Structures are given as C-alpha cells and as structure tokens.
Amino acid sequence: MKVPFLDLQAATNELRSELDEAYRRFMDSGWYILGEEVEAFESEYAEYCESEHCVGVGTGLDALTLALRAIDVGPGDEVIVPTNTYIATWLAVTQVGATIVPVEPDEQTYNINPTLIQSALTKKTKAIMPVNLYGQPFDYDAVTSIANDAGVKVVVDNAQGQGARYKGRRVGGIANIECHSFYPSKNLGAYGEAGAVTTRDPQIAERVRVLRNYGSKIRYHNDECGTNSRIDALQAAFLRVKLRHLDQWNARRKELARSYGMGLLKISQLQLPVVPEWADPVWHLFVIRLPHRNKLQERLTQRGIQTIIHYPIPPHLSKAYEALGYKRGDFPIAECLTDEVLSLPVGPHADPAHPNVVVTAIVDCLP
Numbered sequence: 223m224k225v226p227f228l229d230l231q232a233a234t235n236e237l238r239s240e241l242d243e244a245y246r247r248f249m250d251s252g253w254y255i256l257g258e259e260v261e262a263f264e265s266e267y268a269e270y271c272e273s274e275h276c277v278g279v280g281t282g283l284d285a286l287t288l289a290l291r292a293i294d295v296g297p298g299d300e301v302i303v304p305t306n307t308y309i310a311t312w313l314a315v316t317q318v319g320a321t322i323v324p325v326e327p328d329e330q331t332y333n334i335n336p337t338l339i340q341s342a343l344t345k346k347t348k349a350i351m352p353v354n355l356y357g358q359p360f361d362y363d364a365v366t367s368i369a370n371d372a373g374v375k376v377v378v379d380n381a382q383g384q385g386a387r388y389k390g391r392r393v394g395g396i397a398n399i400e401c402h403s404f405y406p407s408k409n410l411g412a413y414g415e416a417g418a419v420t421t422r423d424p425q426i427a428e429r430v431r432v433l434r435n436y437g438s439k440i441r442y443h444n445d446e447c448g449t450n451s452r453i454d455a456l457q458a459a460f461l462r463v464k465l466r467h468l469d470q471w472n473a474r475r476k477e478l479a480r481s482y483g484m485g486l487l488k489i490s491q492l493q494l495p496v497v498p499e500w501a502d503p504v505w506h507l508f509v510i511r512l513p514h515r516n517k518l519q520e521r522l523t524q525r526g527i528q529t530i531i532h533y534p535i536p537p538h539l540s541k542a543y544e545a546l547g548y549k550r551g552d553f554p555i556a557e558c559l560t561d562e563v564l565s566l567p568v569g570p571h572a573d574p575a576h577p578n579v580v581v582t583a584i585v586d587c588l589p
C-alpha cells in the first residue's frame with residue numbers, strides 16, 4: 223500500500239461541484255481584481271478567526287512583510303524570530319531591512335521559548351514574530367505579556383495553524399497582527415498563491431490594505447510606496463469554498479494524529495509531539511523525532527511511505543544568511559531538530575488504514 227504525504231487531488235475531487243460553481247460565478251462576474259469575492263472571503267475569514275479585520279494579500283510571505291511595514295518596522299529595528307521555522311519568517315524581517323534576533327525553541331513543543339525572548343529584548347526591539355509551527359499554537363499569553371511590558375508588537379506567522387485554538391480562542395484573532403498563508407498544501411490551501419493578514423486594529427488593517435494596492439487608497443492617489451500584492455480574486459472564490467470545510471478537515475487530521483499517538487506511544491526511541499493542555503493544534507504536520515532519522519526515512523520510502531523533513535537546514539545555517547556570520551553550534555536546539563525530525567503523512571484525505579500501515583512500518587524499520 224502506497225502512502226502519499228498529502229493527497230491534494232482527493233481534496234479537489236471531494237469539492238468538485240462547489241469549486242466549479244465558484245469558478246463559474248467568478249468568470250461570469252466580469253470583475254477580476256479585488257471586488258465582491260475578495261470582500262466576502264475577507265469578512266468570512268475574519269469571522270472564522272474571531273478577529274475584526276482581514277486583508278487578503280498575494281502570499282504568506284507578503285502577509286508577513288506587509289504586517290511589519292504596517293507597524294513601521296524597518297532599518298535599525300530588531301525583530302525576534304524563532305530559530306526553528308521555515309525561512310519565510312526570517313525573510314520578512316530582512317525584506318523590510320530590519321535586524322533578525324533569533325530565539326531557540328522549547329525542547330518539548332519546538333515552538334519559540336518565551337523565557338528566552340525576555341533575554342533577547344533590547345531597546346531596539348520593535349516586534350516579536352512567533353510561529354504556530356506544525357499547526358500548534360505557541361504560548362500566546364506568555365509572549366503577549368512580555369511584549370506588552372516591553373511595548374513591542376506581536377506579529378504571528380500563522381501559515382501553518384489555520385483553525386487551531388489557544389485556551390479556547392481561535393488563532394488568527396489573538397495577537398496584534400496575525401499572518402496567514404494559503405499555499406496549496408497548508409490546512410486552508412488555495413489553487414495558487416494567496417495569503418492574508420488579520421487584526422483587531424482598524425488602523426493596521428487599513429495600512430495593509432493601502433500597502434497591498436500600490437500605496438493607494440483613492441485610485442491614482444499614491445500616499446506611499448506600496449506594492450502590488452492583492453489576493454487573487456479567483457483564489458478568494460476557491461478559498462470561500464474550502465473555508466466551509468476547514469473544521470471538518472482539521473478534525474480528520476486530529477483523528478490521524480490520535481491514531482499515530484496511540485500506535486507509536488510505546489516506541490521509546492521516538493519523541494512524539496507534545497501538546498500542552500492549553501493547545502488545540504490542527505496537525506499541519508505530525509513531527510516525530512529520533513536519532514537515526516535518515517535511516518528510518520530511507521526504509522519507509524522503500525515501502526512506499528512518503529515522509530518529509532521540515533526542515534533540513536535551519537535558517538541561520540542556510541547559504542542565504544551566510545552574511546550574518548552564524549556557525550554550527552550557535553543555536554544547538556534548532557540544529558539538533560533539523561537532524562532528527564521527520565514528518566509523517568497527515569492530511570484530511572488519508573485512507574483510514576494509513577496510520578496503521580505507517581505505525582507497523584515504523585515498528586518494523588527501527589533497529
């Protein structure tokens with residue numbers, strides 16, 4: 223039995239008639255940039271996130287970059303980011319010309335460690351940028367209280383956490399600004415590039431709205447040097463369809479995670495995901511950790527089970543950031559994770575037999 227990492231074709235098949243309907247409505251509207259579909263998606267997604275405002279943008283990276291610009295982060299400012307994240311979080315900071323201040327994760331949850339944030343703050347800190355990594359919320363209360371005391375903003379990278387809850391509240395509606403990616407493989411995925419910023423602050427929302435549209439509020443009146451990063455209206459129409467199914471699809475991911483958890487519990491070589499009691503994750507990824515990760519991955523591949531390493535190189539050791547002068551040993555927790563993590567197949571369209579197949583294969587393949 224082949225086990226794919228994620229089956230996007232099956233997702234499309236399940237929603238075929240609704241997606242076709244959205245496509246036809248969009249084509250017949252005669253309006254292809256911003257407009258009704260975008261406004262409808264923005265208001266539906268803001269409501270879903272239990273937030274006030276949503277501004278749709280071109281990509282998740284643009285959401286992060288425009289969020290930083292909207293609060294005037296730029297050259298000379300420092301932004302605290304996790305060492306353990308996808309490189310996009312870091313790129314947003316360097317794109318606005320600010321300085322990256324990396325902070326190591328908690329060893330249990332792999333999310334940013336609030337205690338270490340405290341000691342990374344300086345007079346130049348302008349924002350803290352935590353990530354809901356693998357679909358699991360970071361400790362919002364701990365980070366927010368540090369940020370409030372320091373008078374800095376919290377800009378969340380929620381590319382992986384659509385639908386997750388923290389102490390009962392929906393992520394996306396908790397911090398000052400939260401940024402979302404709708405890259406096709408995310409929990410809420412489009413059929414192309416798309417992203418969004420959510421916030422309760424009307425001024426921040428308005429600023430992002432202007433920045434995404436050439437810095438213009440009134441046509442041909444340009445108040446600042448913005449960019450062109452409007453969410454694609456066809457993607458907005460597709461995302462409206464998918465949003466209606468998100469909770470149900472996240473519930474299926476949760477079921478898979480539960481099966482993995484129970485099946486793998488007794489294997490002492492593996493470290494399973496740790497979920498704090500305040501977290502209700504959406505399992506964008508199910509990440510296990512073990513010393514001989516590469517060997518296990520190779521053997522699973524031979525059996526037709528697809529796994530992925532998120533991520534093989536931490537941002538500070540990637541060639542892109544050579545100029546920052548970091549070396550191996552600077553952030554040992556993130557470095558150790560890149561050597562030991564393995565993401566198992568998890569998606570809303572996995573065959574119910576998959577967890578069993580994967581668990582059995584892992585038991586067989588381990589030394």
Ligand SMILES: *Cc1c(COP(=O)(O)O)cnc(C)c1O
Nearest residue numbers: 281282283308310311381403405
């Ligand atoms: C996917 C992702 C992004 C970037 O999103 P794009 O839509 O691809 O630009 C940013 N941060 C994290 C953690 C991601 O997983």
